[in-house]
Amino acid sequence: MTPPRPLGIDVGGTKCLGVVLDGDGAVAAEARRETPKNAPALVDALADIVGELGSAPAVGVGLPGLIDRDGTLVASAHLGAMAGLRLAARLEDRLGVPVRVGNDATFATWAERTLGAGRGCDDMVMVTLGTGIGGGIVAAGRLVLGRNGFAGEFGHMVVDPGGPPCPCGRQGCWERYASGSGLARLARDAALGGRIGRVVELAGGDVHAVRGEHVQQAAREGDAGARAVVDAFARWVAIGLVNLTNALDPQVFVLGGGLAEGADLYLAPIDRWFTELLYGGSVRPRPTLRFAALGPCAGAVGAALLAAGDG
Amino acid sequence: MTPPRPLGIDVGGTKCLGVVLDGDGAVAAEARRETPKNAPALVDALADIVGELGSAPAVGVGLPGLIDRDGTLVASAHLGAMAGLRLAARLEDRLGVPVRVGNDATFATWAERTLGAGRGCDDMVMVTLGTGIGGGIVAAGRLVLGRNGFAGEFGHMVVDPGGPPCPCGRQGCWERYASGSGLARLARDAALGGRIGRVVELAGGDVHAVRGEHVQQAAREGDAGARAVVDAFARWVAIGLVNLTNALDPQVFVLGGGLAEGADLYLAPIDRWFTELLYGGSVRPRPTLRFAALGPCAGAVGAALLAAGDG
Numbered sequence: 001m002t003p004p005r006p007l008g009i010d011v012g013g014t015k016c017l018g019v020v021l022d023g024d025g026a027v028a029a030e031a032r033r034e035t036p037k038n039a040p041a042l043v044d045a046l047a048d049i050v051g052e053l054g055s056a057p058a059v060g061v062g063l064p065g066l067i068d069r070d071g072t073l074v075a076s077a078h079l080g081a082m083a084g085l086r087l088a089a090r091l092e093d094r095l096g097v098p099v100r101v102g103n104d105a106t107f108a109t110w111a112e113r114t115l116g117a118g119r120g121c122d123d124m125v126m127v128t129l130g131t132g133i134g135g136g137i138v139a140a141g142r143l144v145l146g147r148n149g150f151a152g153e154f155g156h157m158v159v160d161p162g163g164p165p166c167p168c169g170r171q172g173c174w175e176r177y178a179s180g181s182g183l184a185r186l187a188r189d190a191a192l193g194g195r196i197g198r199v200v201e202l203a204g205g206d207v208h209a210v211r212g213e214h215v216q217q218a219a220r221e222g223d224a225g226a227r228a229v230v231d232a233f234a235r236w237v238a239i240g241l242v243n244l245t246n247a248l249d250p251q252v253f254v255l256g257g258g259l260a261e262g263a264d265l266y267l268a269p270i271d272r273w274f275t276e277l278l279y280g281g282s283v284r285p286r287p288t289l290r291f292a293a294l295g296p297c298a299g300a301v302g303a304a305l306l307a308a309g310d311g
Numbered sequence: 312m313t314p315p316r317p318l319g320i321d322v323g324g325t326k327c328l329g330v331v332l333d334g335d336g337a338v339a340a341e342a343r344r345e346t347p348k349n350a351p352a353l354v355d356a357l358a359d360i361v362g363e364l365g366s367a368p369a370v371g372v373g374l375p376g377l378i379d380r381d382g383t384l385v386a387s388a389h390l391g392a393m394a395g396l397r398l399a400a401r402l403e404d405r406l407g408v409p410v411r412v413g414n415d416a417t418f419a420t421w422a423e424r425t426l427g428a429g430r431g432c433d434d435m436v437m438v439t440l441g442t443g444i445g446g447g448i449v450a451a452g453r454l455v456l457g458r459n460g461f462a463g464e465f466g467h468m469v470v471d472p473g474g475p476p477c478p479c480g481r482q483g484c485w486e487r488y489a490s491g492s493g494l495a496r497l498a499r500d501a502a503l504g505g506r507i508g509r510v511v512e513l514a515g516g517d518v519h520a521v522r523g524e525h526v527q528q529a530a531r532e533g534d535a536g537a538r539a540v541v542d543a544f545a546r547w548v549a550i551g552l553v554n555l556t557n558a559l560d561p562q563v564f565v566l567g568g569g570l571a572e573g574a575d576l577y578l579a580p581i582d583r584w585f586t587e588l589l590y591g592g593s594v595r596p597r598p599t600l601r602f603a604a605l606g607p608c609a610g611a612v613g614a615a616l617l618a619a620g621d622g
Contacts, residue, residue: 247555
């Protein structure tokens with residue numbers, strides 16, 4: 001009989017995904033629940049997932065937002081109603097096993113580092129380009145958590161202090177440009193300027209309905225206006241990657257999140273801008289850019305690995 | 312008889328400073344040489360300093376610029392003529408003891424962490440605000456070097472892509488704003504706008520001669536225009552510190568470099584802007600800002616500590 005294996009759960013804005021890994025790190029079993037709207041229901045849903053997947057010696061749970069080192073949800077855009085929830089303590093009481101709770105992108109970083117696109121890299125930065133931007137840092141083979149566990153919140157690095165307002169209250173945060181919503185914003189600006197007729201057509205003729213996928217589709221068809229939007233977007237992504245290179249000097253960047261699905265379209269222009277903008281580019285080894293390998297399971301996989309005492 | 316102690320040397324643009332530490336980490340002896348203009352003379356000068364300070368079981372040497380993990384000077388604004396110098400190997404041949412060569416600001420970071428303003432902090436970022444900006448990172452009690460040893464080059468993080476050109480070839484690098492030369496530039500812009508008459512007076516009536524120290528002096532006299540320049544400068548410093556907080560979540564920032572001498576003038580406005588701009592500031596513990604404690608010896612002290620196998 002195989003001994004029970006660590007179990008990881010990723011809590012997303014709409015669903016929770018639980019996984020158990022086999023001895024090679026492959027996903028051996030999965031369970032899903034809708035993400036509840038309040039704290040007691042979340043604890044129930046997570047306990048339910050654990051019940052469905054069977055006994056585990058330890059459980060990891062990744063969530064979006066600021067999670068402190070005690071496993072308390074300090075703040076979250078998606079789970080704001082649950083702020084203050086001492087999730088690790090609550091789940092340990094309920095399940096009777098050690099529970100590690102942390103940021104979903106930090107956990108995904110560890111999964112990509114261990115089993116995915118950053119395998120074998122001791123100095124790696126993951127950037128998740130989704131609705132917003134998150135990420136995580138591995139330095140000398142260890143996950144960088146920071147004093148409170150909040151390291152890797154790259155989306156609110158200011159890259160343009162005179163830029164558009166961010167819901168966080170500041171202006172010109174990186175995720176105003178380099179996220180999925182940033183791409184849509186760049187596209188709507190171009191549409192209002194009349195430069196991307198085909199993209200607007202794909203959005204049903206409504207400039208305000210323009211989204212990233214319309215830009216993607218038009219760019220794949222070869223539309224010049226859409227390609228220019230992709231190029232502007234790629235430049236903003238590269239600016240942030242260059243800044244992180246200056247600070248952290250990684251060997252590899254792993255790009256994940258929803259935009260990783262458009263890898264074929266984005267990787268070449270991001271790579272070109274990154275080379276052009278890199279400080280010391282002519283004399284320094286250039287970090288490699290790769291898209292994430294583990295897909296939407298990464299957060300849950302990382303939670304399982306870290307629950308097992310990894311990292 | 313005391314056993315020989317590790318020896319550290321800091322190579323500056325104009326002079327080299329060597330130190331030996333006593334058992335408490337205090338500087339027990341110092342030696343100085345002018346910084347030579349070519350590689351063989353630099354190796355001679357460093358060997359000379361070691362000769363003057365006596366035998367050492369290991370030697371550390373910090374230099375400005377990109378130094379790789381093998382101790383080769385890859386690039387340096389101040390020592391450009393020596394690019395490619397395999398300094399660690401050359402000195403080991405010459406001295407017959409292990410030599411660790413690295414970036415001066417990275418080494419200063421370790422000194423401040425061990426003996427200075429970051430003492431006891433496992434998650435700390437040092438930012439040196441001098442002519443340019445450098446720095447270093449301590450995460451979970453260990454120095455973050457990056458893949459090549461280039462981590463901590465904060466000065467060329469882009470904070471304003473449409474901003475003034477930087478000698479590095481890009482636009483809007485942080486050190487265009489938040490360094491000593493950035494302060495002077497902000498002051499000259501204000502002077503050309505006629506807003507800081509007293510500062511120009513202190514610079515002998517020549518707008519182009521305006522430097523940071525003139526701003527400092529006028530601000531200390533209470534001149535409103537000079538205080539506004541200090542405030543604008545402080546905001547740019549804070550923007551970079553906020554970005555580094557998002558990425559690294561340190562407990563403490565240690566601010567060093569030449570501007571640390573104006574600590575009384577800068578700390579309060581930097582602190583105010585930092586609080587105002589910090590992402591999640593209402594819910595997260597706020598990193599503490601402190602000025603460096605070890606002064607211009609920090610690089611040499613860190614070199615000695617790291618040569619001893621620390622870090």
